[in-house]
Amino acid sequence: MKLINVGYNNMVNFDRVVAVISSDAAPSKRLVQDARAAGRAIDCTCGRKTRCVIITDSDHVILSAMQTETVAGRMNATDENA
Numbered sequence: 001m002k003l004i005n006v007g008y009n010n011m012v013n014f015d016r017v018v019a020v021i022s023s024d025a026a027p028s029k030r031l032v033q034d035a036r037a038a039g040r041a042i043d044c045t046c047g048r049k050t051r052c053v054i055i056t057d058s059d060h061v062i063l064s065a066m067q068t069e070t071v072a073g074r075m076n077a078t079d080e081n082a
Helices: 026-038 068-081
Strands: 003-005 011-013 017-022 041-044 052-056 061-064
Touching: 003 068, 011 052, 017 068, 026 041, 026 052, 026 061, 052 068
Parallel strands: 041 061
Antiparallel strands: 003 011, 017 052, 052 061
16 A cells, blocks of 8 residues: 655555645535535645645545645655555
């Protein structure tokens, strides 16, 4: 199992990630609202501003305070090391 650090010592399983998107767009904000209402949102921001939204294959939405590019770069580095 490969884990990715999404900030503040929170880890996500690399194999379960479907998409990494920015939290600025209106569709991503609606996605987060719907996930919170359904109990599928996981907040890994530790009270900071949400900058990145990670979507998993189990329809969970993970909120991160890291930049989208940073998370994507960590995923690429993990994929190359495999």
